[in-house]
Amino acid sequence: MYLASTVRPTPTVRTGTKVAGTVLALGTVSLITDVSAEMVTAVLPLYFVVGLGLSPLQLGFLDGLYTGASALSRLAGGHLADRWRRRKAVATGGYATSAVTKVLLLLAGSSVPALGAVLVADRVGKGLRTAPRDALIAANSTPATMGRSFGVHRAMDTAGALLGPLLAFALLWFTTGAYDAVFVTSACIALAGVMVLVLFVREQRAPAIATQRVPLLRDRRFRRVCVRSTALGLVTIGDAFVFLLLQQRFGFDIALFPLLPLVSALSFLLLAVPLGRLADRLGRWQIFIGGYLILAAVYTLLLTTVASPVVLIGCLILHGAFYAATDGVLAAAVAEVVPESARATGLAIVATGQSLGRFAATIAFGAMWTWWGPNRALTVMLGLLAVAVVAMSLTRQRLPQDAS
Amino acid sequence: MSSRKRFGTLAAVGVLLATVAVAYTVQAANRAAPADVTAIDLAQPGQILFRDTASGRAAAVAIGDPGGPRSVSAWACDRVYAAAATAVCLQPTAGLTPAFAAVVLDRYLAEVSRARHPGIPNRARVGSGGSHVAFTAFVTGHSYAKEGFSTRTSIVDIANNRTYGDIETLQIYHEGRKISTLDVNLWGVTFAADGKRFYASMSTGGKTYLVEADIATWEARTLRENAECPSLSPDGHHIVFKKRVSDDGARPWQLYVLDLRSRAEWALPSTLNVDDQAAWLDEKTVMYSLLREDGGTDIWASAVTGQSPPKLLIANASSPSVL
Numbered sequence: 001m002y003l004a005s006t007v008r009p010t011p012t013v014r015t016g017t018k019v020a021g022t023v024l025a026l027g028t029v030s031l032i033t034d035v036s037a038e039m040v041t042a043v044l045p046l047y048f049v050v051g052l053g054l055s056p057l058q059l060g061f062l063d064g065l066y067t068g069a070s071a072l073s074r075l076a077g078g079h080l081a082d083r084w085r086r087r088k089a090v091a092t093g094g095y096a097t098s099a100v101t102k103v104l105l106l107l108a109g110s111s112v113p114a115l116g117a118v119l120v121a122d123r124v125g126k127g128l129r130t131a132p133r134d135a136l137i138a139a140n141s142t143p144a145t146m147g148r149s150f151g152v153h154r155a156m157d158t159a160g161a162l163l164g165p166l167l168a169f170a171l172l173w174f175t176t177g178a179y180d181a182v183f184v185t186s187a188c189i190a191l192a193g194v195m196v197l198v199l200f201v202r203e204q205r206a207p208a209i210a211t212q213r214v215p216l217l218r219d220r221r222f223r224r225v226c227v228r229s230t231a232l233g234l235v236t237i238g239d240a241f242v243f244l245l246l247q248q249r250f251g252f253d254i255a256l257f258p259l260l261p262l263v264s265a266l267s268f269l270l271l272a273v274p275l276g277r278l279a280d281r282l283g284r285w286q287i288f289i290g291g292y293l294i295l296a297a298v299y300t301l302l303l304t305t306v307a308s309p310v311v312l313i314g315c316l317i318l319h320g321a322f323y324a325a326t327d328g329v330l331a332a333a334v335a336e337v338v339p340e341s342a343r344a345t346g347l348a349i350v351a352t353g354q355s356l357g358r359f360a361a362t363i364a365f366g367a368m369w370t371w372w373g374p375n376r377a378l379t380v381m382l383g384l385l386a387v388a389v390v391a392m393s394l395t396r397q398r399l400p401q402d403a404s
Numbered sequence: 405m406s407s408r409k410r411f412g413t414l415a416a417v418g419v420l421l422a423t424v425a426v427a428y429t430v431q432a433a434n435r436a437a438p439a440d441v442t443a444i445d446l447a448q449p450g451q452i453l454f455r456d457t458a459s460g461r462a463a464a465v466a467i468g469d470p471g472g473p474r475s476v477s478a479w480a481c482d483r484v485y486a487a488a489a490t491a492v493c494l495q496p497t498a499g500l501t502p503a504f505a506a507v508v509l510d511r512y513l514a515e516v517s518r519a520r521h522p523g524i525p526n527r528a529r530v531g532s533g534g535s536h537v538a539f540t541a542f543v544t545g546h547s548y549a550k551e552g553f554s555t556r557t558s559i560v561d562i563a564n565n566r567t568y569g570d571i572e573t574l575q576i577y578h579e580g581r582k583i584s585t586l587d588v589n590l591w592g593v594t595f596a597a598d599g600k601r602f603y604a605s606m607s608t609g610g611k612t613y614l615v616e617a618d619i620a621t622w623e624a625r626t627l628r629e630n631a632e633c634p635s636l637s638p639d640g641h642h643i644v645f646k647k648r649v650s651d652d653g654a655r656p657w658q659l660y661v662l663d664l665r666s667r668a669e670w671a672l673p674s675t676l677n678v679d680d681q682a683a684w685l686d687e688k689t690v691m692y693s694l695l696r697e698d699g700g701t702d703i704w705a706s707a708v709t710g711q712s713p714p715k716l717l718i719a720n721a722s723s724p725s726v727l
Contacts, residue, residue, distance in 0.1 A: 045502070045524060045542070046502055046524050049524045049526060049542055050482045050483075050496075050524060050525065050526075051699075052695060052699055108699075109696075109697055109698045109699035110695045110696065110697065110698070110699040111697060165501075169501075169502075171429060172496060173496065173497065174429065174433055175429060175432040175433040176433070176460050176480040176496065177460050177480065177482065177496050178429070178432035178433065178435070178460075180428075180432060181428055181429040181432035181433075184424070184425060184428045184429075185425040185428070185429060188421040188422070188424050188425040189421075189425070191417075191421055192417070192418055192421050195413075195414055195417045195418070196414065199405070199410045199413060199414050200410060200414075257501075257522070257543075258501030258502070258522075259501065
């Protein structure tokens with residue numbers, strides 16, 4: 001017996017096409033939390049080098065550990081949220097953990113192991129909350145508004161990520177380099193986010209289903225989503241590489257380099273809602289696969305030798321569009337094939353598969369870059385991406401279609 | 405809970421959190437602004453210029469009484485260095501991305517010039533004649549680096565008002581052959597007394613080298629392997645540098661001395677944790693910043709010969725240079 005064929009998702013009593021208040025509340029929580037998180041991320045290298053006199057390379061060795069901690073805690077968060085039927089509680093635990101780590105950063109002093117442990121704890125908090133939060137967004141959306149809800153959430157999330165560094169550098173300037181003020185302010189902002197979550201996010205308990213123990217991975221439709229999103233993760237080069245390739249191609253002033261992710265994020269922010277709505281109308285998989293076609297266009301532009309500013313800006317806008325077409329849309333597509341009782345688990349498994357795929361791709365691409373140089377490495381990735389997209393387009397009719 | 409109650413609770417908690425954040429930030433800003441700013445004369449010998457870590461400002465103490473009263477200037481600097489009555493202060497600047505201002509100061513710490521540079525400031529030097537200033541910053545995305553960071557070193561020719569934004573344009577020779585500069589990083593400049601040459605560390609192909617460069621011909625050659633952040637002695641005969649002695653990521657370096665005439669080298673005792681470009685206090689002593697467990701930084705001094713252990717010179721201080 002397959003889970004999805006025995007269990008009908010219980011649609012929340014919500015009709016119409018407006019985005020639910022709880023989704024807006026969750027978007028607000030993410031916006032506030034991302035202001036807090038990106039404040040710290042933006043000043044951390046400065047804090048290590050100028051504040052503590054450490055070499056920034058000394059924390060690089062933890063990269064693999066961070067990825068592993070994120071993956072495991074994400075799976076744990078999804079599993080516990082479904083098992084206890086308490087998505088809000090698990091998400092709150094995750095947000096609260098990250099809020100506390102902002103203060104712990106100060107207490108860690110200059111000890112590299114202690115700093116590493118605090119950063120891992122922050123990743124664990126982030127991992128724990130992601131899947132239950134997405135499950136709550138899905139539970140407060142109808143099949144007709146799923147894509148839009150996730151689009152609204154991702155747009156608010158990205159807005160927070162853009163505001164955080166601005167606030168952090170303004171504080172550093174105002175206090176002439178008081179990193180502790182940045183961390184304390186970040187902790188206060190994170191706690192405000194937790195308060196919004198506790199007060200304004202309402203949870204209707206997910207239905208407990210007798211067949212819940214049926215392994216999700218034995219459901220064919222779900223398995224297909226997993227395999228496809230992981231496979232596409234394996235042909236996605238990391239963001240850092242995209243920006244480095246642009247810098248190499250255009251050779252612009254190094255001072256402008258940190259602005260590249262901002263342009264890309266702005267494009268993501270502006271396109272998340274329109275593409276989410278489009279996904280509701282045309283089908284989530286169509287838009288998701290379309291997102292990877294956009295990524296193929298980014299790779300192609302990166303391979304051209306035309307050094308025009310139009311190409312540079314176009315690349316960044318398309319890179320943001322790729323995220324807008326795939327990030328929230330994938331969550332909406334997963335929510336569509338997984339019943340509410342197992343949704344947090346399903347979301348966690350798909351996101352973990354995708355991020356492990358991307359991690360492997362980043363390592364492989366870095367190695368290919370070292371051996372063959374960037375152009376050949378990129379050509380190989382473009383070829384693999386094209387094969388994957390074509391293969392998935394050809395079998396599209398067997399993919400889960402929208403319920404609407 | 406009613407909707408009104410929820411908004412009320414959020415407003416109350418929000419006000420409380422905002423108060424905490426604002427109060428803490430204002431306190432931190434005041435902490436950085438000492439009430440009494442004292443005049444410092446860089447031409448007055450017998451002083452050490454350094455960064456007072458409590459205020460984040462450039463300060464000076466008498467060499468004879470390094471633990472004594474400090475003259476704290478108004479200049480907030482992440483790194484500071486002075487020689488020949490000229491100082492360079494690398495100042496944090498506000499912006500969307502990490503950047504700093506390299507401010508050149510005269511003997512009374514009045515601003516001579518200022519230029520904005522990208523990155524996180526890391527090393528600063530002034531040539532012994534006061535004609536050149538050099539500084540290094542960590543930048544992101546400069547080249548494909550595994551760790552995502554690389555260095556960018558600039559030299560300012562004060563007399564001719566010329567800035568070499570990135571000294572990686574140097575033509576570098578290794579064992580007599582030109583090397584490709586694609587995978588080259590240079591950092592940690594130290595100037596020779598003649599005002600025409602400088603030494604620096606270079607990394608390429610996963611190895612580090614000590615290089616000697618000629619400013620006029622803009623050429624450099626490697627002198628030896630495994631040497632970072634060199635510091636040339638006042639008489640020009642010795643270089644103190646960081647040597648990688650262990651694979652332990654937390655404490656990979658030790659300070660070494662190289663005799664440029666005999667090419668002999670020896671380790672400075674008990675300097676395993678040092679990650680700084682040392683500065684010479686006199687012909688026999690170097691000083692450097694050392695991180696404490698609690699995150700604070702002190703300046704220590706080591707004799708370049710003999711086996712005597714390092715001595716604490718100035719507490720809660722970094723970026724030393726002798727005037």
